[in-house]
Amino acid sequence: MALAERIVFQPFLWQGAVLRAGAPIVCPSVEDARRRVDKIRTGILHVAGAVVVRMEVDEEIGDYGEPEYLEQIGHVPGTEEDA
Template identity: 55%
Template structure:
């Protein structure tokens, strides 16, 4: 199998950890294409999704070989790790 491009929408949510809250990843969503990921990011920007923030990430994957390329952040919105 050849390497394929994957676009992932990664939401982040605030979770209560003891007396503090921490930013944690939510359930990632595989997108059909970059435009699908951008639509989801725009929903976060417009307050239509109840998440703290999100990133859209592109990476090359060859599952047969177990090769996962470096993720490339396409877009960010709201609170995300690293303050991007």
């Protein structure tokens, strides 16, 4: 079993009144993903919101570990704050 760490930057975009997931971006490091979040904060990247997730994956068998949420900014569906 070949486990690998994946850092994913998941942006969210408004489509009309519906919040939809954009294309996820696999980042080479947590720092790279956090730079993307900083671009949202400074207004360089225009999205409704985003999360940064770290997880262990075994792509050979399609097994994904529990996600660890490292960052969240803006509007993100399914968060406790929305409840």
